[in-house]
Amino acid sequence: MASIEEIASALHAIAKPGMKPKALRTAIRQKYPDVTKKEVVRAAFYALTEPSPAQHGAHDELHNFALAERIAEDNADEVLRVSKLKKKKKHAADSDRKTPAH
Template identity: 55%
Template sequence: MASIEEIAATLRTIVKPGMKPKALRAAVRERHPDAHKKDIVRAAFYALTEAPQTGEAALADLHSFALSERGSDDTDGEVKLSKKRKKKNHASRADGHAAH
């Protein structure tokens, strides 16, 4: 499996202004087929913080990708609650309180 540094290097070379998250993930997976979405997102943050060498517009897109994808699921893009939070929300609803 590729390291975060290797995936970050790939991201720096392939990211272009206006690139969609799905296209960015697909391009990374062409070079690193075993990379998980979580690894790609971590590598995006790493690429932003450790060695930004691309243009400003590409960095903005990489930043947007990393932020939007950090809590989403591969299949539907929804953020899933942890089991602990689900139980807490379920208990609040059972008591008649609305979950916030």
């Protein structure tokens, strides 16, 4: 059985920006066929505790994956929608700060 650290490392290597949770699960299960969904979710949260700067885009995808898999199916769309709204607001706020004041 693979350790959480091994699965987390594999998640970091596999996760790409825009990747769907189902694609992440499929890719991990190809590498670790006996891994449970619970172990994958725990590994995703573990992977978030020490993100690699090169994997910044994947960090967001791992976060969304871990949240979506941890909550009930009927609430997953709502949580991801809220996450996307927060991301848009943050992006807008960052853009406002970069605009020079005249």
